[in-house]
Amino acid sequence: MQSRAGSREDEVVKKMASLLKSGATMLEQTCPFCNVPLFRLKTGEVVCPSCGQRFVIVSSDEEELQARGNLVLQELERAAVERLAEIASQLRGARDPSEVSEALDVAINLLRVIDYARKIRQGKAG
Numbered sequence: 001m002q003s004r005a006g007s008r009e010d011e012v013v014k015k016m017a018s019l020l021k022s023g024a025t026m027l028e029q030t031c032p033f034c035n036v037p038l039f040r041l042k043t044g045e046v047v048c049p050s051c052g053q054r055f056v057i058v059s060s061d062e063e064e065l066q067a068r069g070n071l072v073l074q075e076l077e078r079a080a081v082e083r084l085a086e087i088a089s090q091l092r093g094a095r096d097p098s099e100v101s102e103a104l105d106v107a108i109n110l111l112r113v114i115d116y117a118r119k120i121r122q123g124k125a126g
């Protein structure tokens with residue numbers, strides 16, 4: 001008579017076989033819960049054949065860095081735009097010329113930051 005654990009393993013093996021048949025590829029990474037190899041489906045999703053858990057695997061350090069860099073740039077752009085709005089209202093209320101030129105200097109720097117951030121995010125910098 002087969003043990004429960006045995007039939008469970010059989011099920012996983014069957015699931016793996018059917019994943020491979022459907023064009024999925026077996027990965028080096030294993031499921032941290034079941035310790036079985038993960039599979040990448042044709043859709044790009046990575047699943048565990050045992051528990052069915054889905055995983056997000058970043059394929060390279062470079063991709064991860066780029067994803068994080070984009071978030072930082074977005075944050076920077078947003079902060080610069082907010083600052084620019086403050087500068088704009090300062091400029092409206094400015095009386096003396098040195099105050100105006102100071103505000104404009106800051107505004108130009110902010111616009112540069114926004115411009116760069118956008119270009120880098122769109123891959124147009126350099």
Ligand SMILES: [Zn+2]
Pocket residue numbers: 031032033034035048049050051052053
């Ligand atoms: Zn699992």
